[in-house]
Amino acid sequence: MNLGPEGHRKRLRERFLRSGFDGFHDHELLELILLYAIPRRDVKPIAKALLMEFSSVSAVFDAPMEALQSVSGVGEHAAMLLSMIPRLVDRYHQDRWRQxxxxxxxxxxxxxxxxxxxxxxxxxxxxxxxxxxxxxxxxxxxxxxxxxxxxxxxxxxxxxxxxxxxxxxxxxxxxxxxxxxxxxxxxxxxxxxxxxxxxxxxxxxxxxxxxxxxxxxxxxxxxxx
Structure with a gap:
């Protein structure tokens, strides 16, 4: 049984592939996103620190990049990825309704x-x-x-x-x-x-x-x- 960070990352990916974000806790959702910006590191503490700092997933996504980077472990790449989420959603909806x-x-x-x-x-x-x-x-x-x-x-x-x-x-x-x-x-x-x-x-x-x-x-x- 793989209980290390890589094993945890794999399980998060597999859960998402099976059922999307159904059953995910807020910190797990952020973990899944962060693992694509922060390789080879346990991102659970970072996800929980973000929620403690900003109180909700939506507030994390809406936070300025400078504020995100003030949280320990969040670098420029991770902050940029988090900031991109609502903008990607906006673009998705605009494109979906274009027709x-x-x-x-x-x-x-x-x-x-x-x-x-x-x-x-x-x-x-x-x-x-x-x-x-x-x-x-x-x-x-x-x-x-x-x-x-x-x-x-x-x-x-x-x-x-x-x-x-x-x-x-x-x-x-x-x-x-x-x-x-x-x-x-x-x-x-x-x-x-x-x-x-x-x-x-x-x-x-x-x-x-x-x-x-x-x-x-x-x-x-x-x-x-």
Whole structure:
């Protein structure tokens, strides 16, 4: 029986090949990633130190490289690999949804927006420009804000809609804090944009707020009347 670091690494790989990350503890997930950046070394203490420092797997992935390297045993290569994870997920989702041609339900729009906004750490406001068949012409980022605030300028939304010759739009932004409930400002902005775009014969189908796996749809909640 091989009880050394190499044996442990092999068992982690085999478990992942059998069932993905099902049954993995958080530190084991980090171990499996770290073993590709830190060869010939027991990475379990490093994985546990990372969790002790940052409290969660997601916080480890979101941490700046400098902060990751402050943990004993984490060098530049390991820090870079950990920092790449959320960016790889973002690129994967963007590529996966690139062929999306139309939205015929709130759930389709939510699935698409969760993929592109769900892992954003700062608040982002974007517009989905649609044609007369609700086909996606373009997704354009209008404004990128701090962790809890975005200033959205109606002029930019109008310019984007006209530039793409959209007949309809879906407005969307994210709440990085995890609560998708709209603020008073969100409601005021939605009414204002709907009124402005209506005068240009552009329909606002919905305003969707993404907060990780949770969402708020103004249409579903009867707030687009």
């Amino acid at each position: 999306t041609s139309s939205f015929h339900s709130t759930q389709q729009a939510v699935a698409y927006l969760t993929a592109v906004l769900g892992t954003e750490r700062n608040e982002v406001f974007c517009v989905l420009a649609l044609n007369s068949r609700n086909g996606l012409i373009a997704r354009e980022e209008i404004q990128r804000g701090s962790v809890n605030r975005t200033a959205v300028y109606p002029r930019l939304v109008v310019e984007t809609s006209l530039k793409h010759r959209a007949t309809a739009v879906i407005l969307a932004h994210n709440h990085p804090g995890g609560d998708p409930s709209p603020s008073t400002a969100d409601r005021q902005l939605t009414r204002k944009l709907k009124r402005i775009l209506h005068d240009l014969d552009i329909t606002v189908h919905d305003h969707i707020i993404i907060a990780g796996p949770r969402y708020f749809s103004f249409v579903e909640q009867g707030e687009m009347e």
